[in-house]
Amino acid sequence: MKRYIADISDAQIHQIDVAIIGSGLAGMYAAYHLDDSLNCALFTKEQIEDSSSSLAQGGIAVVTEKDDTFLYHFQDTMNAGAGECDEMAVRTIVEEGPEQIEELLAIGAHFDIDRHGNLLTTREGGHGMNRILHAGGDATGQEMVRALKKTVLAKDNIKVHENSFVADILTQDDEVVGLSVYENDAWHVYKTRHVIVATGGIGQVFRYTTNPGVATGDGIALGFRAGAVIENMEFIQFHPTGMYTPENRNTQCFLISEAVRGEGGILLNDANQRFMKERHPLAELAPRDIVARENYREIQNQASPYVKLDITAKSRDFLSKRFPTIFGKCMENGIDMSKDFIPVGPVQHYMMGGITTDLMGQTNIKGLLACGEAAMTGVHGANRLASNSTLECLVFGRKCADVVNDEFTGADIEIDIPKPAQNENVSFDTEEMMVEIKGIMVKYCGILRNGPSMMYGLHQVEQMLAVLDNAKLNSLRDMELYNMATIANEVLKGAIARKRSVGAHYRIDEGRTY
Numbered sequence: 001m002k003r004y005i006a007d008i009s010d011a012q013i014h015q016i017d018v019a020i021i022g023s024g025l026a027g028m029y030a031a032y033h034l035d036d037s038l039n040c041a042l043f044t045k046e047q048i049e050d051s052s053s054s055l056a057q058g059g060i061a062v063v064t065e066k067d068d069t070f071l072y073h074f075q076d077t078m079n080a081g082a083g084e085c086d087e088m089a090v091r092t093i094v095e096e097g098p099e100q101i102e103e104l105l106a107i108g109a110h111f112d113i114d115r116h117g118n119l120l121t122t123r124e125g126g127h128g129m130n131r132i133l134h135a136g137g138d139a140t141g142q143e144m145v146r147a148l149k150k151t152v153l154a155k156d157n158i159k160v161h162e163n164s165f166v167a168d169i170l171t172q173d174d175e176v177v178g179l180s181v182y183e184n185d186a187w188h189v190y191k192t193r194h195v196i197v198a199t200g201g202i203g204q205v206f207r208y209t210t211n212p213g214v215a216t217g218d219g220i221a222l223g224f225r226a227g228a229v230i231e232n233m234e235f236i237q238f239h240p241t242g243m244y245t246p247e248n249r250n251t252q253c254f255l256i257s258e259a260v261r262g263e264g265g266i267l268l269n270d271a272n273q274r275f276m277k278e279r280h281p282l283a284e285l286a287p288r289d290i291v292a293r294e295n296y297r298e299i300q301n302q303a304s305p306y307v308k309l310d311i312t313a314k315s316r317d318f319l320s321k322r323f324p325t326i327f328g329k330c331m332e333n334g335i336d337m338s339k340d341f342i343p344v345g346p347v348q349h350y351m352m353g354g355i356t357t358d359l360m361g362q363t364n365i366k367g368l369l370a371c372g373e374a375a376m377t378g379v380h381g382a383n384r385l386a387s388n389s390t391l392e393c394l395v396f397g398r399k400c401a402d403v404v405n406d407e408f409t410g411a412d413i414e415i416d417i418p419k420p421a422q423n424e425n426v427s428f429d430t431e432e433m434m435v436e437i438k439g440i441m442v443k444y445c446g447i448l449r450n451g452p453s454m455m456y457g458l459h460q461v462e463q464m465l466a467v468l469d470n471a472k473l474n475s476l477r478d479m480e481l482y483n484m485a486t487i488a489n490e491v492l493k494g495a496i497a498r499k500r501s502v503g504a505h506y507r508i509d510e511g512r513t514y
């Protein structure tokens with residue numbers, strides 16, 4: 001493995017107090033809580049809104065209803081996590097969640113309310129109570145990002161760097177000393193002793209994913225190269241209902257929220273048979289991983305590459321008001337949900353693993369913190385409970401800021417600029433290799449897994465990594481490819497090592513039939 005991927009020998013050098021990588025909920029909420037006296041830089045690959053956070057539809061899970069309790073939310077989260085959650089981490093998000101919602105309201109986030117001004121709550125799969133707050137019907141992430149963006153941009157001590165690609169975290173003696181960043185057509189080094197990784201998920205490593213193009217697993221790969229421990233990489237959540245169109249292969253699938261099934265949507269196969277009723281007592285509202293596997297099975301046994309989601313029992317008026325985003329997206333694709341079936345299939349959706357942190361977001365590398373989807377705090381175990389990830393972003397984003405505020409050191413930093421070994425003569429086709437990785441992951445390490453197939457997939461990824469390890473990475477896209485290959489390798493290794501099926505990790509070579 002390369003330790004560094006960017007050649008920064010000609011970089012301009014800057015000094016800052018704190019660096020945050022990522023402008024999703026985790027990164028922006030952390031930035032917002034950093035002390036006003038700290039000179040902070042928030043780097044993001046594209047525009048501020050280009051993140052999974054902006055796409056969150058269903059909402060944010062938090063105890064607000066009178067008949068709900070922390071214990072119920074705790075138990076639902078633990079059950080979803082299939083025995084793999086860290087109890088203290090779960091307790092932390094559940095108990096500290098309501099305070100973060102108060103803060104979001106205070107900075108001007110508008111959640112949906114009833115005519116008396118009370119927060120509206122709904123229920124999603126795996127939750128025993130109504131506790132999902134939402135905004136704009138199905139545009140919760142967009143509203144939270146809007147409110148945070150306004151607040152963060154208004155702070156004098158935070159400079160947001162859009163179109164800035166962080167390539168490496170620089171360390172000396174297992175301590176963070178800075179970052180290498182490509183922006184404005186040049187390499188820059190930002191010297192700092194505090195880096196918060198909030199780079200989100202890894203979805204682009206798979207052929208079908210709900211994650212946006214920026215989700216190439218960079219932060220986890222950067223942390224890994226810097227020596228951070230990463231864990232549970234095999235725990236990947238597949239969502240049962242990504243919208244299927246031939247164009248979304250290898251790019252991004254639009255999510256059709258679970259709430260559509262919550263409102264009565266049913267799943268049909270090619271023969272227009274409703275299959276979920278005979279597979280699980282909760283039918284279409286069975287846990288996410290079960291519905292995803294059943295959709296996968298139907299697709300394997302029929303001609304069409306998708307199953308059909310039928311919500312035509314509801315009126316056009318109801319659907320356009322309850323699901324304005326989904327309704328609009330379907331119309332863009334020539335689908336009127338009140339009359340037509342929506343073609344859907346299982347897609348990669350969320351990474352439960354990532355950079356291991358303690359209950360304050362700290363990693364094993366001094367000065368390196370992580371939060372949000374890139375972190376493995378122990379909250380989600382082997383399967384994430386719906387709408388808990390946005391909550392985790394807030395609670396642990398804030399904790400990362402608390403650590404930096406307490407431990408900030410402004411001491412001078414001397415950096416030895418590293419020069420990666422790069423071989424100009426090794427050639428490869430970046431886009432072709434990316435597509436190859438996506439294919440390998442979906443085929444050999446997707447919803448149903450078995451040892452020999454995964455070994456075969458791992459062998460192929462290792463061969464690619466061997467090429468890339470020797471090659472010069474000439475572009476940011478090459479660097480994303482290297483990060484994707486690193487992530488694919490770790491997911492495969494984790495999945496091979498975990499012999500027992502648990503949560504979203506489902507092996508068919510341990511006596512199960514499918």
Ligand SMILES: Cc1cc2nc3c(=O)[nH]c(=O)nc-3n(C[C@H](O)[C@H](O)[C@H](O)COP(=O)(O)OP(=O)(O)OC[C@H]3O[C@@H](n4cnc5c(N)ncnc54)[C@H](O)[C@@H]3O)c2cc1C
Nearest residue numbers: 022023024026045052053056058059166200372373387390
């Ligand atoms: C379609 C969809 C719907 C969802 N719905 C819900 C929901 O209803 N409720 C819920 O709880 N969860 C939901 N999730 C999951 C949830 O949205 C995410 O887990 C969460 O928002 C992740 O936030 P984050 O801040 O960790 O990362 P993100 O929001 O993904 O932000 C990551 C940021 O890091 C930046 N970045 C990445 N690499 C680099 C780099 N090398 N250099 C610079 N910047 C970089 C990106 O540009 C981006 O700004 C959904 C996810 C998707 C995709």
